[in-house]
Amino acid sequence: xxxxxxxxxxxxxxxxxxxxxxxxxxxxxxxxxxxxxxxxxxxxxxxxxxxxxxxxxxxxxxxxxxxxxxxxxxxxxxxxxxxxxxxxxxxxxxxxxxxxxxxxxxxxxxxxxxxxxxxx
Amino acid sequence: xxxxxxxxxxxxxxxxxxxxxxxxxxxxxxxxxxxxxxxxxxxxxxxxxxxxxxxxxxxxxxxxxxxxxxxxxxxxxxxxxxxxxxxxxxxxxxxxxxxxxxxxxx
Numbered sequence: 738x739x740x741x742x743x744x745x746x747x748x749x750x751x752x753x754x755x756x757x758x759x760x761x762x763x764x765x766x767x768x769x770x771x772x773x774x775x776x777x778x779x780x781x782x783x784x785x786x787x788x789x790x791x792x793x794x795x796x797x798x799x800x801x802x803x804x805x806x807x808x809x810x811x812x813x814x815x816x817x818x819x820x821x822x823x824x825x826x827x828x829x830x831x832x833x834x835x836x837x838x839x840x841x842x843x844x845x846x847x848x849x850x851x852x853x854x855x856x857x
Numbered sequence: 858x859x860x861x862x863x864x865x866x867x868x869x870x871x872x873x874x875x876x877x878x879x880x881x882x883x884x885x886x887x888x889x890x891x892x893x894x895x896x897x898x899x900x901x902x903x904x905x906x907x908x909x910x911x912x913x914x915x916x917x918x919x920x921x922x923x924x925x926x927x928x929x930x931x932x933x934x935x936x937x938x939x940x941x942x943x944x945x946x947x948x949x950x951x952x953x954x955x956x957x958x959x960x961x962x963x
């Protein structure tokens with residue numbers, strides 16, 4: 738059973754870079770079975786797809802965030818990461834790491850989520 | 858971007874009721890439609906993929922149907938543990954987008 742766990746600072750200052758890591762257990766981040774991705778949810782609001790990466794390194798980002806987002810994978814550590822630059826209060830959200838699989842694509846495994854607050 | 862809408866935004870029903878939630882896409886997404894259940898403080902959970910495929914481990918009282926632009930999630934006999942918010946999501950084209958959610962109270 739695949740398990741995902743997010744980690745990273747819970748508080749980030751405006752204009753700085755948000756950095757989160759997702760650790761994969763019960764499977765391999767080098768697997769060709771999945772895409773690895775990130776989704777966020779502002780408090781009390783809906784879900785927003787941020788982007789995803791394939792084991793080969795190919796990335797796909799939400800155009801609304803593309804200029805600020807980088808997703809990478811470290812297969813040696815069985816982890817993948819999210820960096821979001823120049824954050825504002827609007828980036829305050831619970832961030833989930835997910836797997837994307839199947840045809841059609843669906844988000845089948847989710848981390849528990851981590852709240853990141855942007856505040857000075 | 859493909860816009861997703863859901864109706865109703867919330868509903869209240871009783872144990873044993875049949876509940877139907879509707880999701881509409883702003884353009885045809887064929888059967889690239891997934892449904893998720895989210896309980897307070899928890900991550901969403903995949904219920905239905907590809908419009909009608911039941912995810913492993915999900916009770917059979919959940920079912921999905923539809924194609925093109927109109928889709929439904931049906932709970933055939935509502936149970937207390939089904940109290941949650943339900944989201945539809947399209948995977949036809951990036952950016953993948955979600956509906957605003959339907960809150961189900963029991």
